Amino acid sequence: MSHSIAIIGASGYTGAELIRLIATHPEFEIKALAANSKAGKPLAQVFPHLRHLELPDLVTWEQIDYDQIDLCFCALPHKTSQEVISKLPKSVKIVDLSADFRLRDPAEYEKWYGNPHSAVEMQGEAVYGLTEFYRDEIASARLVAGTGCNAATGQFVLRPLIAAGVIDLDEIILDLQCGVSGAGRSLKENLLHAELSEGTNAYAVGSTHRHLGEFDQEFSAIAGRDVKIQFTPHLGPFNRGILATAYVRGDVDAVETALRDAYANEPFVEVLPQGETPSTHHVRGSNFCHIGVVADRLFGRVIVVAALDNLTKGSSGQALQNANLMLGVEETAGLMLAPCFP
Amino acid sequence: MSHSIAIIGASGYTGAELIRLIATHPEFEIKALAANSKAGKPLAQVFPHLRHLELPDLVTWEQIDYDQIDLCFCALPHKTSQEVISKLPKSVKIVDLSADFRLRDPAEYEKWYGNPHSAVEMQGEAVYGLTEFYRDEIASARLVAGTGCNAATGQFVLRPLIAAGVIDLDEIILDLQCGVSGAGRSLKENLLHAELSEGTNAYAVGSTHRHLGEFDQEFSAIAGRDVKIQFTPHLGPFNRGILATAYVRGDVDAVETALRDAYANEPFVEVLPQGETPSTHHVRGSNFCHIGVVADRLFGRVIVVAALDNLTKGSSGQALQNANLMLGVEETAGLMLAPCFP
Amino acid sequence: MSHSIAIIGASGYTGAELIRLIATHPEFEIKALAANSKAGKPLAQVFPHLRHLELPDLVTWEQIDYDQIDLCFCALPHKTSQEVISKLPKSVKIVDLSADFRLRDPAEYEKWYGNPHSAVEMQGEAVYGLTEFYRDEIASARLVAGTGCNAATGQFVLRPLIAAGVIDLDEIILDLQCGVSGAGRSLKENLLHAELSEGTNAYAVGSTHRHLGEFDQEFSAIAGRDVKIQFTPHLGPFNRGILATAYVRGDVDAVETALRDAYANEPFVEVLPQGETPSTHHVRGSNFCHIGVVADRLFGRVIVVAALDNLTKGSSGQALQNANLMLGVEETAGLMLAPCFP
């Protein structure tokens, strides 16, 4: 059986990644692609790498006939996303890839994103889209909010540890490197090849990155108390990939056990043998997340390192995994592509 | 129906690429993986990006039970390849990815590769593996010789033009840039990141590259006379991709028509609208080849540019396409992955 | 003795490169830096890599007191450059890095650049800035027009061959790869790291690149007849460097001799032993140009490969070399920095 899919915001990287993945999905058919600034163009003009696919031309999101759509991916910038989604018919299931429905508390949203939320009534409805931890809610949801890509990576490391009570909640540091596609297709000087290649820098230093809103919300909910971590992202000279290095306090075996228990039956998250650590090279282009656990030389301190592809498991792959659940399709459909190495 | 596959030389890049592609192939099952220097190891130690797959551990090629194998990919270095293949049972179909069976004339082989051929009797049997031009022979072959990756790219541009008689056979220049995975996983100073990134150089300048043996053989056969082109490859600071820029003499519309006619029904080769040219970014990780045709400002001169992924369409993807034909499977099976961009 | 220098257009890459080079120049002192869109800012905000230098804050070009300036580098976009330069006092020597004064014929300028020239009277005055071939004229000039970076590279290869009459003038093909800094600091999708890294493409295919105006003008003047070459540039995933691969017809020894004779006493241009070819890696960040000559396997055909850094020898280094001549300073002052490898 085939499901009809629309993608709003098809001219950005997460839109393109959705199309790449759905291209080999056995049960999804793309019926509409919207990108208001490029409406009227064939997708191949915007993304020549997808020219072999038979796809509808780009339209505006208002032009889509939503009666024919089962599920709509919304890959718009935050703020725009809430405005569009609030106008979509209630009959359509939605997976939103923006930040707009990740934070349940409107005040937190405004604090981190700087504007009041214009679709507060929908915030309550939205399910947080970290598949492995919200699987049942997602399966029955109408609106799922995709997580931040950094937020997903950090949570794959830390949620099981907080839930199992095996680490000190006041001593969590998350240091992270993110590939440049995480910043989207925006035209900024620091994203130019000439400025980015062959070097690296930290940004949002001092734990000011917006994805901390998600960490605060989720970790505090799990712990039943306020949990505030330190978080420093770095921008790396690579297109795809997030490597998160977490510094925690606890027993290394307890940490490993908590992670193994959490992911024992997960098709996309793999815990490496203790002492081994992952590389973003080995998950590039795939929906897999590799996690490694190592004891520090200092007693009681543990380093956990996780690697995933920000565009896939961190964003569009996660979105597709959620859409599969929402439409009753095999959860791994379209997502078993092996990483592209070298 | 499932076919049983072995890969000899599974610890190199073309071996890994075969496994990546077969991972989503509906009818192929990998039964044996050989890499004599790493026999006994799980593949995930050699290629951690494939750790999610259930695969047999590495063995020596001698340890494989060939009675259970329908088809064997041989991804060994040239010279070694002929020695191994000559010892394999005749019941096994073979797709060789080395240079050993590409040249029909043993003297030409020795001229380009420096050693006498040790399996001359098999050279006659081997079919040249450029799928789009040897499809019928490949379908009924026992031994197919995969082409050089540069050789494939150049032939996609030039074969139709020579066959159609639309270009001057004495005035063909092929200028080419190749990604570094084309050099394999060999430990050489010039392949180190520190020496290769952020710059480029020509190599084998003066038309001395070994793939010229293939060009000479194939182009002369098509033309019915000696055809010798000029060919300069460059090593680019990227992992995957070949961009070939061909300078030819003829009428631009005749050139375009010859290419369109040749590839009208080909699933993997696309001729762009005249005046547009391709980019390796847009074929990365896929089995597609994009070709563009442009008239030069000088009357009667035409530039044809082709882009493909050396590891996929230039090597392992081609090999899988051929294996599909040899086993009577849908030719595109396992090969419709969309390019991985960005 | 110290000379007072101003740079107009200090917020672009060629402006920054000028400052980098002048930083160790024994006799030049930067007295004014102009960038109208960023006037008022300290340069370290625009280019943090220059923060260790004591430099004047950015001003508008109109704010500069030209009475105190001996020589002004003008690193503005074309069209803007002619407008500004036509208003500067005649007492100031000028090295222009734009395209505005490279072409002596206003019709040619308009043909390649699309707009009529607004300072036609100054076009006659301007000296073409390819130092090695216009040294005397440059030394006595008031206005020197820096060459295109691709144009410089191609001319280093071809001028001596055309002048010596050792190649067929109707059979010249120049294939070239250029690093991304050649496109400047402009915000375009194809210059983003995510779109440019890990691949390559041709552009301006069909001999439509603007630098052909310079080739046509210069080569025809040398030959005393119309000379029109074919020229295809490629955009490579590296920041600095141009590699030009020229296909010519002639005797390889005559070609080598013509090049050796031309550059025998040149401090910055080195002809490698016959058969060796250069790499952009080995000139990165320096004012050197390496040239290699190789005989093709086809009799009478020769490949000449040249490598230089587009920002240095191709642009700002050339400009400084010219400024040295114009001010009577040692020609190599500030320019003997060794390449930055790896």
Add this chain to the structure above:
Amino acid sequence: MSHSIAIIGASGYTGAELIRLIATHPEFEIKALAANSKAGKPLAQVFPHLRHLELPDLVTWEQIDYDQIDLCFCALPHKTSQEVISKLPKSVKIVDLSADFRLRDPAEYEKWYGNPHSAVEMQGEAVYGLTEFYRDEIASARLVAGTGCNAATGQFVLRPLIAAGVIDLDEIILDLQCGVSGAGRSLKENLLHAELSEGTNAYAVGSTHRHLGEFDQEFSAIAGRDVKIQFTPHLGPFNRGILATAYVRGDVDAVETALRDAYANEPFVEVLPQGETPSTHHVRGSNFCHIGVVADRLFGRVIVVAALDNLTKGSSGQALQNANLMLGVEETAGLMLAPCFP
């Protein structure tokens, strides 16, 4: 006045970097270059980027006439270095770039490097080469031990904070990204472009990196008690640069003040305005180190980020700075090259 210099180990990256820097040094003259495995070759064969320099051909280190040498840089691998240095005449001043004389305690050396020290008697003589903190001892030393490049970066951040007593000594985490030239010119699979570009990974996780020997020795000496930090390096897909992100506990203004006080008069170390952080892009190819201080959102926690070029300030630039001191030359001679950006 000119000083005569020899470099032993001239075929590695730190050797090449020394030559690059000395190329513009006003008072140093390279009299001998040794690389035993490549003795007899001209340096231009090993490092074509240095071909413009008039340099002696490579010899073995035994062939050097040390009577004519004032100072010898020794850029050999550890273990080999101590064997060679112990045989050099005592009349020659030595700057060693290996790890062999960094650790004063032979037991610590053996613990971190795995072999007993074979020149224990010289360990006492050696001065630790972190210029800014051992300036006087270096000026009068015969043998100076260059620091590890990661060790240098971490110490630029942490020494002033430990000395000033403004941070908690038991809560120091140093997270670091290092460019690939830090691994030298060694032929290893993980250093190939194909394996390293476009991704990142941690290594020596669990605070097992050898440079911890230096941190332990130095920090404990400053503090007058045992200080053991956590340290995780990452390998980044860039050639030059180290970015260190340190997580410390203390008052942000006290931290900033300690750093400003320490580096107020230092020509190469710059503390950015509070809240700003550095990028390795902006120190590439130079001897500068940029340091930024930011308060975390969590009270009492501070992040300090430092950037330098591992080959320059982290290794060969530091070595030259020390040599200048040892020979009574201006400390900054040959070292004021501006960073090479983009």
